[in-house]
Structures are given as C-alpha cells and as structure tokens.
Amino acid sequence: MRFAVFSDIHSNLEGLQVVLDEAERLGAEALLCCGDIVGYNADPNACVELVRSKGVRCIQGNHERGLRDLDGGLEPNMNPVAMEALLFTSETLSSDNRDWLLSLPEELAVEDSFYLFHGSPADPDEYIFDPFEAAYAFKSLAFEHALPANLLCFIGHTHVCAAYVFDPENHRVGEKAVVSGDRFSIKPGAHYMFNSGSCGQYRGGLPLATMCIMDTTGMTVEFRLLRYDVAVTQAKIIAAGLPPFLAQRLAMGQ
Numbered sequence: 001m002r003f004a005v006f007s008d009i010h011s012n013l014e015g016l017q018v019v020l021d022e023a024e025r026l027g028a029e030a031l032l033c034c035g036d037i038v039g040y041n042a043d044p045n046a047c048v049e050l051v052r053s054k055g056v057r058c059i060q061g062n063h064e065r066g067l068r069d070l071d072g073g074l075e076p077n078m079n080p081v082a083m084e085a086l087l088f089t090s091e092t093l094s095s096d097n098r099d100w101l102l103s104l105p106e107e108l109a110v111e112d113s114f115y116l117f118h119g120s121p122a123d124p125d126e127y128i129f130d131p132f133e134a135a136y137a138f139k140s141l142a143f144e145h146a147l148p149a150n151l152l153c154f155i156g157h158t159h160v161c162a163a164y165v166f167d168p169e170n171h172r173v174g175e176k177a178v179v180s181g182d183r184f185s186i187k188p189g190a191h192y193m194f195n196s197g198s199c200g201q202y203r204g205g206l207p208l209a210t211m212c213i214m215d216t217t218g219m220t221v222e223f224r225l226l227r228y229d230v231a232v233t234q235a236k237i238i239a240a241g242l243p244p245f246l247a248q249r250l251a252m253g254q
C-alpha cells in the first residue's frame, strides 16, 4: 500500500494542493498528516475542508493545541507572530472545522505499520533537528510504543525534511541528508524516523512544499520537494492583515 505523508499545512492552500496533486500522480492510496493543519497562513477553512473532503487521517499539532488552550483560557506557548496568526485562525475558523480539529488524536498508529507524531515520539512539542535529539526520541519509539508499528514513524514540527535511523544493537543513530526524489529502503531490525517537512511553511532554505510516499509493500520511503505558487499565498497573507513577515519567510524558505 502506498501512503502519502505530509505535515504542517498551516493554512497554505497552494502548498497543500501541490502536495495532494503529487500524491495522486504517484498513486497514493491513503493520505496522512502529522499535524499543524492551521496557523501562520490565510486559508484555515479551505485547508481543513480540503483535508476532510480527501479523507486525510490527521493528528493534532501545537497550533491545534493552541486553539484548545484559547478555549480553556490558557496562554498558548507561541511567539508573538505565531500568536497573531493563531488569533486570526481562531476568529476565522467555522465552528464545525474548529470542532473537527479539536477532535484529532495526538498520535496515531497506522495499520500496525508505523506511527505518526507531531514533534517526537516522546513529546508532541519537542523539536528534532539532529541525531543527538533523535536518539532520545528513538528510545521512546523503540521502548515505549508497541511492535510492530514502532519500527518506523513520521514526524513534523521542524518544517524541514530529515531521515534518521536507529540501530538498537549498538544504540547508534544516523542521519541522512534528504533531497527530492531520495528513496530510503527500510531494513528489518532497525528503527526509522522520517520528517516529511512542511506543505505550508518549509524552513529548509527554499520556497517549497514537501511530502513523503511510504510504500509498505516494497518497504521504501521516498521524498518529494515541490515548487508551488508562493506569490499567491503571500498575497493572501497581506490581504488578510496577517504579519508581513509571514509572507517574507515563505519566499526565503525560513
């Protein structure tokens, strides 16, 4: 079976559409999202409705938990720009779309094959940027989550594509650089963690929308880093009155 896995859509309809088109072109039979469907960009309702209409199986990210915190009278743990976008999102979302976002689980085991997490297997708010940080996350994946799905997981949150492998025999963690078209073979005995990057605010230095294809028959994971019409997304951010920095960072891939 072929799964398209993506993350951090962040209300970017143009980025999401490019990823969905590529998933269809590559023959994906199911669609999965590692959280942060909303936040930062200007199309929260359109993105939630497209995700729901396509039957994408989603988990919550920290921006969905930010909505929950607002409802509970708590202060979301966000920087001022992210907070301004969260308030825009909260005011703009329909109650039906908001209820759907708040109903999502924090993690998901997909057909006993692999897990989805937002930040890491240990903590949904944790960022994994290097093998050292990945080592702690692998301990949680390998020893606190059930076989056989704990052999592999997908994460998001950093908005940068990454691939880590953990050998439980010698407790070594390796990192492999990712470029578009890379295909990783999943070998028995090791544990894998793949960051599918971001559909909506890629931070790898280029204005891209990114995704993975997980093939559970051939046991491969393939990355796709895709161009999309950033100028359209930027114009919507400005028209919505969101902070201009959110438009500028899209072009820089930051």
Ligand SMILES: [Fe+2]
Residues within 6 Å of the ligand: 008, 010, 036, 061, 157, 158, 159
């Ligand atoms: Fe995010």
